[in-house]
Amino acid sequence: MPHQLRVEAARRxxxxxDYENAEIYAREILLDLLRPVINGTGVIIHTNLGRSPLExxxxxxxxxxxxxxxxxxxxxxxGSRNKRVxxxxxxxxxxxxxxxxxxxxxxxxxxxxxxxVGQNVIISRGExxxxxxxxxxxxxLASAGATLIEVGTTNKTRLSDYKQxxxxxxxxxxxxxxxSNYKMTGFVECASVSALKEVGLPVVVDIGSxxxxxxxxxxxxxxxxxxxxxxxxxQTLSAGADLITFSGDKLMxxxxxxxxxxxxxxxxxxxxxxxxxxxxxxxxxxxxxxGTAFAYLDNRAGDLPLWRMAKIPVEELKRxxxxxxxxxxxxxxxxxxxxxxxxxxxxxxxxxIPGDATQKLRELEIPVIAxxxxxxxxxxxxxxxxxDDAYLKSALPNIT
Ligand SMILES: *Cc1c(COP(=O)(O)O)cnc(C)c1O
Numbered sequence: 001m002p003h004q005l006r007v008e009a010a011r012r013x014x015x016x017x018d019y020e021n022a023e024i025y026a027r028e029i030l031l032d033l034l035r036p037v038i039n040g041t042g043v044i045i046h047t048n049l050g051r052s053p054l055e056x057x058x059x060x061x062x063x064x065x066x067x068x069x070x071x072x073x074x075x076x077x078x079g080s081r082n083k084r085v086x087x088x089x090x091x092x093x094x095x096x097x098x099x100x101x102x103x104x105x106x107x108x109x110x111x112x113x114x115x116x117v118g119q120n121v122i123i124s125r126g127e128x129x130x131x132x133x134x135x136x137x138x139x140x141l142a143s144a145g146a147t148l149i150e151v152g153t154t155n156k157t158r159l160s161d162y163k164q165x166x167x168x169x170x171x172x173x174x175x176x177x178x179x180s181n182y183k184m185t186g187f188v189e190c191a192s193v194s195a196l197k198e199v200g201l202p203v204v205v206d207i208g209s210x211x212x213x214x215x216x217x218x219x220x221x222x223x224x225x226x227x228x229x230x231x232x233x234x235q236t237l238s239a240g241a242d243l244i245t246f247s248g249d250k251l252m253x254x255x256x257x258x259x260x261x262x263x264x265x266x267x268x269x270x271x272x273x274x275x276x277x278x279x280x281x282x283x284x285x286x287x288x289x290x291g292t293a294f295a296y297l298d299n300r301a302g303d304l305p306l307w308r309m310a311k312i313p314v315e316e317l318k319r320x321x322x323x324x325x326x327x328x329x330x331x332x333x334x335x336x337x338x339x340x341x342x343x344x345x346x347x348x349x350x351x352x353i354p355g356d357a358t359q360k361l362r363e364l365e366i367p368v369i370a371x372x373x374x375x376x377x378x379x380x381x382x383x384x385x386x387x388d389d390a391y392l393k394s395a396l397p398n399i400t
Contacts, residue, residue, distance in 0.1 A: 042380025045338025253306030
């Protein structure tokens with residue numbers, strides 16, 4: 001711990017007339033700092049635990065002091081930080097061009113600020129979504145300076161609804177937003193991306209979760225049932241979307257980032273907008289994203305931690321639970337999480353410990369985040385890196 005933080009701990013202990021326990025105060029401060037934890041919740045994309053599990057940085061430790069972030073190594077002139085990883089992602093999903101910003105919210109915001117400020121944006125009443133509390137489509141539109149024209153009804157919006165609104169009010173673009181975190185069933189109808197092309201305005205689709213290819217070839221064939229309704233970046237573009245936006249740290253399995261991809265002219269409009277400067281990522285993120293893009297282009301997306309965890313066979317998890325030899329091996333249900341694939345579960349396996357051990361688990365040297373199931377604390381092994389099993393084996397007996 002840095003000296004200043006130790007001083008802080010000492011002061012707190014003295015202020016409480018408890019100076020013999022200064023170490024406890026130091027531990028409290030330490031627990032508040034950013035640190036690695038073991039995810040035993042079974043929620044693979046866990047927003048509170050950093051969303052998608054991260055791969056070690058692409059450039060590797062030690063060598064990464066400077067990077068060619070904005071220099072062109074051929075002529076030594078100023079280059080674009082966006083081009084490299086944006087070009088790779090665009091290539092994989094079949095877009096003319098792509099740029100990266102800090103997160104999915106920034107991507108939607110920048111598209112609207114660059115292409116719809118002071119103008120109307122048409123959106124279905126069934127797609128006025130709220131994602132994770134702070135991100136509400138009507139509010140994002142308003143703060144980007146666009147005017148929302150809502151069409152259709154909650155459950156049904158037809159192509160004719162969009163056409164009538166365009167005739168009556170005019171608009172800069174049509175926005176479609178994927179209902180990432182909820183599901184509508186029953187009498188539901190919406191206009192497809194390819195149908196919306198007929199209106200003649202740019203069609204922007206916020207697909208949200210960033211599944212790059214709907215077929216998910218990295219998961220084998222046939223693709224798992226829990227992935228069945230998720231739109232892919234590739235497929236949304238080939239259906240005719242002019243621009244799409246998505247997060248880097250949901251179903252793409254990369255670091256926190258947002259991607260804007262599609263028609264070059266529209267992507268360039270975003271890159272040239274003054275706000276881009278405020279929303280652009282730095283070299284740590286671009287480096288991690290390069291590793292993610294390489295995995296897809298090399299056809300080894302299945303090796304990304306996200307997909308590795310999603311596809312481990314239950315039998316393998318069951319075997320690990322028995323090898324641990326702690327608690328009661330037990331079948332569980334895991335989830336993709338991250339506000340994606342609502343209601344879909346993945347069969348899983350883990351261990352159950354009687355009583356509530358969640359706090360003790362969080363206080364371990366490497367904190368373990370578990371969940372309660374009835375009277376038991378459960379640790380789902382689907383989200384635990386197999387390399388951490390040895391740690392669990394050594395640390396868990398002390399708390400049970
Ligand atoms: C997650 C999500 C967002 C916000 O993305 P962040 O990366 O969390 O900023 C926006 N739109 C949709 C449809 C999403 O699913």
